[in-house]
Amino acid sequence: MTAPKRGGVVVRHGGALRFLPASVVARIAPCPPISRVPGAPKPMLGIAYDEGEIVPVIALDEDGGARKTLIVCRYLGEPVGIVGCEVVQTGLFDADPSAEGAVMARGQPARSLDLAATFASLRGARWTVAEG
Numbered sequence: 001m002t003a004p005k006r007g008g009v010v011v012r013h014g015g016a017l018r019f020l021p022a023s024v025v026a027r028i029a030p031c032p033p034i035s036r037v038p039g040a041p042k043p044m045l046g047i048a049y050d051e052g053e054i055v056p057v058i059a060l061d062e063d064g065g066a067r068k069t070l071i072v073c074r075y076l077g078e079p080v081g082i083v084g085c086e087v088v089q090t091g092l093f094d095a096d097p098s099a100e101g102a103v104m105a106r107g108q109p110a111r112s113l114d115l116a117a118t119f120a121s122l123r124g125a126r127w128t129v130a131e132g
Contacts, residue, residue, distance in 0.1 A: 005092040009071065010105040011085040013060050017110035018085070019093070019103045024073045024115065027051065028090070031070040031083055041122055045083065053079050058118060060084035075115055082118070 007022035029050055034057050036046040045057045048070065055072055061084035070081045093103035093110070101112035 004095050006095055006103050007092050008090070008103070009087060010089045010093065010103070010110045011071070011113065012088050013085040013113065017088060017105055017108055018113035019101065019105070019110040020071065020073065020113050020115075021101070024075070026072045026074050026079060028087060029070050029072065031067045034067070044122060048081060050079075050081065055079045055081040057081040057083060058122070060118065073115060075119060080115075080119070082115075085113075 006019075009020045009022070009025050009028065011018050011020065027050075032048045032050050034046045034048045037044065037056075040046065043059050045059050045067075048055050048057050050070060050072060053072075055070075057070065058080060060082055067083045069085075069087055070083055071085070071087070072079050072081050074080075089105055093105055096102035096104050096109045096111075098109065099111050103110050
């Protein structure tokens with residue numbers, strides 16, 4: 001019996017391969033200009049206009065990386081852009097039986113990128129209010 005395949009995007013984040021399923025990824029695009037939102041926590045870089053939508057943009061790393069690529073995902077039905085990772089490969093991947101939601105890419109395991117944890121960290125972040 002052939003192992004199941006999973007469609008999606010493999011990215012490199014923090015030196016490790018991570019997987020985003022096709023059911024979550026809406027599109028991959030060159031990163032548009034990002035407008036900072038006053039008072040937003042540092043991981044929220046701001047908002048961007050992409051394909052007719054205003055998309056909040058979250059950095060997966062401290063500085064948002066080179067911001068060359070914007071990966072627009074659907075999270076709880078809403079578009080959210082992520083930057084700070086490198087797209088390694090897209091397509092169909094063999095499931096990695098060693099971890100739930102993981103796939104094998106280029107002979108290496110790519111564990112699921114936990115968007116829920118990424119966005120939940122923003123809830124605990126400190127928002128500041130600009131005085132003026």
